[in-house]
Amino acid sequence: MLSLDKQLLFLVSSAGGIEVKRLVEIYEAREVDHQVVRNALLRLKKDGYLRSSERSKYEITEQGLDFITAINQKSLLLGRAWDGQWLTVMFEVPESERKKRDALRGDLLQLGFGALHKGVYISPWDYADEVIRFAKQYEIEERLTIMRGVFVTRQPQPDLVKRLWPIDELNHVYRAKIEWYRTAFASTVTPLLRDPADGLALFVRFLELGELLANLSLNDPMLPAELLDEDWLGKSSFEEMQQGLSQLAEAIPADSPYRTFVHRFTQA
Incomplete structure (x- = not known):
């Protein structure tokens, strides 16, 4: 998702609903053309992140709120105590469903997962609920396995961390x-x-x-x-x-x- 799109979601969610003319005014002050803003709003509506219950006014959807919540939660991890456990996500999606596979991979990387092996991603933080939500969204939950625990061998050390x-x-x-x-x-x-x-x-x-x-x-x-x-x-x-x-x-x-x-x- 583009930076402008994410910021528009933030603004709409903060205001509880907003008219297009107000968003245009804000972004013209940032030297962003009004048509770019309008196109972004239409794109977000098409993708299910925004809805328009009345002409020229937008509100955020549940899907949009989920996305904003996921973004905001990452910064809350700063300084959080770690229990030493890892979340491991494994999946095997056939080439015929490559778009779904690539979308899930992108979501995992955006959450902060590292690719340990092909189709195997790890994170020190428990993102199980978010991963399951993504898998359901792409209708590939049956191709997914999630585990949480410690490494018996190859406990990630600084050199491996920098590779991941x-x-x-x-x-x-x-x-x-x-x-x-x-x-x-x-x-x-x-x-x-x-x-x-x-x-x-x-x-x-x-x-x-x-x-x-x-x-x-x-x-x-x-x-x-x-x-x-x-x-x-x-x-x-x-x-x-x-x-x-x-x-x-x-x-x-x-x-x-x-x-x-x-x-x-x-x-x-």
Whole structure:
């Protein structure tokens, strides 16, 4: 799913329903053409993530909420204690159903699974319910086996972890993004915090940072500390930018029409 699509789902779910003209206004401030926004909304509706009960207004569906919930849950894994057990997902889907197989594989990788062998994926976190939901969605649940336990041999060590997940590459990404956040991004936000006006400019920056965090969350398996090197920047960088996101949300005036989109990130 495209970044714009995911963000639109977030906005619609936050508002409980929203008119197209409001979304167009927001994304024109981000220099996104209105037709791109309209096309994305139609695509999400066609795929079952949104519904339109009245003309030019969208609401999120149960399928859309499930997707948003899955994305939001990954960041909650930061710092969570690990019980040392692994979830193992095994499946064998014939070539005639390749699209379903590829879709499930993509979902597993997005959740943070690593490919141990062909058709065998592992995760330190218990995503059994999500995996079963995906399998039912693609009608391949009978081709799926899920187990949870410990490794008797080949307990994943740092070298194997780095083969299964692009840890070093992700660390470089985090290093670059936190540097951008502390310099280029901060320089644009500081004057807005002093004079938030109607909140639109702050909200645009909120969306920009939120989009970055969402993409990082989708690419980062959020592995427990036991499986990571001491120089891992993911947890500290992600948490610092999350705090910045909350700061932006709090700075949007209470009477701003954009405040409703950020209430999850505010104290009030």
